Amino acid sequence: NAGVTQTPKFQVLKTGQSMTLQCAQDMNHNSMYWYRQDPGMGLRLIYYSASEGTTDKGEVPNGYNVSRLNKREFSLRLESAAPSQTSVYFCASTWQKNTGELFFGEGSRLTVL
């Protein structure tokens, strides 16, 4: 039982390049989330998907797009990476948005030069 799987774990990009972070969960969860973590700022919500077929903006959505491909997968895309997007990205899922316990992936460390 893998839980929440994120790929890649590490990535270095040049300014202006694009990339997609992949996330998949095998717990049959309805809700999925993308957070970024920066030193001293906790986890900030980028986008979330309350259920398959829906996505909503979080606190810091600018510069990102998401796709809820199916119930299992939720991807995060950076169309034109900027140094300000250097961060650790976490994908998380929960059964339903109001029933608690977020399960996190191991994180993807992204550096934009």
Place this chain on the structure above:
Amino acid sequence: GQQVMQIPQYQHVQEGEDFTTYCNSSTTLSNIQWYKQRPGGHPVFLIQLVKSGEVKKQKRLTFQFGEAKKNSSLHITATQTTDVGTYFCAGQYNFNKFYFGSGTKLNVKP
């Protein structure tokens, strides 16, 4: 906007001392959760508090939710080196998105 404030940012204690971290919101929360993140790891769920005035214990950890559902605390009694990590609260408003506090980084000296 909705925001959860967490203090202190850092805490250094001697092993055996107690530790407390606090979270505050300017508006009423529907519930609050606590997570622990070990260095280099990902956040791991500890507990969820839903009811006004709720107190829950997990061994040496005591979690409280304020009467007004605007504040919460995590208290660790007699810290151990295994308690090292960053502790986050995450509040929900109207059972919607989770808003995380900035975290309290705990260092325990043996």
